[in-house]
Amino acid sequence: MSLRPAAPLLAPSLLSADFTRLGEELRMIESAGARVVHVDVMDGRFVPNITIGLPVVEGLRKATALPLDCHLMILEPLRYAADFVKAGADWVSIHQEADPHLHRTLAAIRQAGGKAGVVLNPGTPIETLVDLVGDFDFVLLMSVNPGFGGQSFIPRVLDKVKRLNALRAARGVPFFIQVDGGVSLKNAAELVRAGADCLVAGNAVFKAEDPKAAVAALLREMGAGRQA
Ligand SMILES: O=C(CO)[C@H](O)[C@H](O)COP(=O)(O)O
Ligand SMILES: [Co+2]
Numbered sequence: 001m002s003l004r005p006a007a008p009l010l011a012p013s014l015l016s017a018d019f020t021r022l023g024e025e026l027r028m029i030e031s032a033g034a035r036v037v038h039v040d041v042m043d044g045r046f047v048p049n050i051t052i053g054l055p056v057v058e059g060l061r062k063a064t065a066l067p068l069d070c071h072l073m074i075l076e077p078l079r080y081a082a083d084f085v086k087a088g089a090d091w092v093s094i095h096q097e098a099d100p101h102l103h104r105t106l107a108a109i110r111q112a113g114g115k116a117g118v119v120l121n122p123g124t125p126i127e128t129l130v131d132l133v134g135d136f137d138f139v140l141l142m143s144v145n146p147g148f149g150g151q152s153f154i155p156r157v158l159d160k161v162k163r164l165n166a167l168r169a170a171r172g173v174p175f176f177i178q179v180d181g182g183v184s185l186k187n188a189a190e191l192v193r194a195g196a197d198c199l200v201a202g203n204a205v206f207k208a209e210d211p212k213a214a215v216a217a218l219l220r221e222m223g224a225g226r227q228a
Pocket of ligand 1: 013015016038040071144145146147148149150151180181182183200201202203204
C-alpha cells in the first residue's frame with residue numbers, strides 16, 4: 001500500500017485571484033490541469049487579515065466540481081469546521097495553534113463528511129502531531145507565516161517535510177502532506193522530492209504573466225520531483 005496519492009496535486013490559492021471574476025479564475029485553473037482549489041479563510045483574530053467566509057464557499061461550490069480545500073485560519077475552529085463541509089468544502093484544515101481540542105474538531109470534520117487536516121505554522125514542531133496520527137487525513141505545513149499571500153518561502157520547512165515524510169513511513173499511516181506559502185518553480189520539485197503530495201500556490205499562479213502556463217509549469221516540476 002502506497003502512503004502517498006498516485007500523483008502530486010497542485011492547489012491554486014484563490015487568495016491571489018481576481019475576486020471580481022472568481023468563476024473565470026476557477027475555469028482557468030481547471031482547464032490548466034489543477035485538481036484542487038485552495039480557499040484561505042481568515043478571521044482577523046488568529047491572523048491579521050479577513051478574507052472568505054461560508055457564503056463565498058457556497059458560491060464556489062456551485063461554480064466548480066473541483067474539490068474545495070478550505071484552510072481555516074480562525075480561532076475556535078470547532079464552531080465552524082462542520083459548517084464549511086456543509087457549505088461544500090471537501091477538505092478542511094485547522095491550525096494546531098488555534099485549537100486546544102484538535103481531536104474533537106478533526107472528528108467533527110470527518111463526521112460531516114470532509115477530509116480533515118491539521119496545519120502547522122513554521123515554528124510548530126511536527127512532534128505535536130504524533131498522538132493524532134490516524135485522526136487526520138492530511139497535514140499542511142506552512143512555509144510562510146499565515147495571513148497573506150505573496151510572501152517568501154521559509155527554506156527550513158523543506159527539512160520539516162522530510163521529517164514528516166519519515167514519520168509517516170515509520171507509522172505506516174497514509175496521510176498526505178501539503179505545503180503552503182511561497183511555493184514556486186524554484187522549490188516545487190524539491191518539495192515533492194522531500195515528500196510533499198500537494199502544493200498550494202497563490203502568487204506563483206494568479207500573479208504570473210500567463211497563469212495557465214504557470215499551472216502547467218508547476219505541475220511539470222512537481223512530476224519531475226516525484227520521479228527523482
Ligand atoms: O495560507 C496562505 C496564507 O496564509 C496562502 O494559502 C498562501 O500564502 C498562498 O499564497 P502564496 O503562494 O502567494 O504564498
Ligand atoms: Co492557505
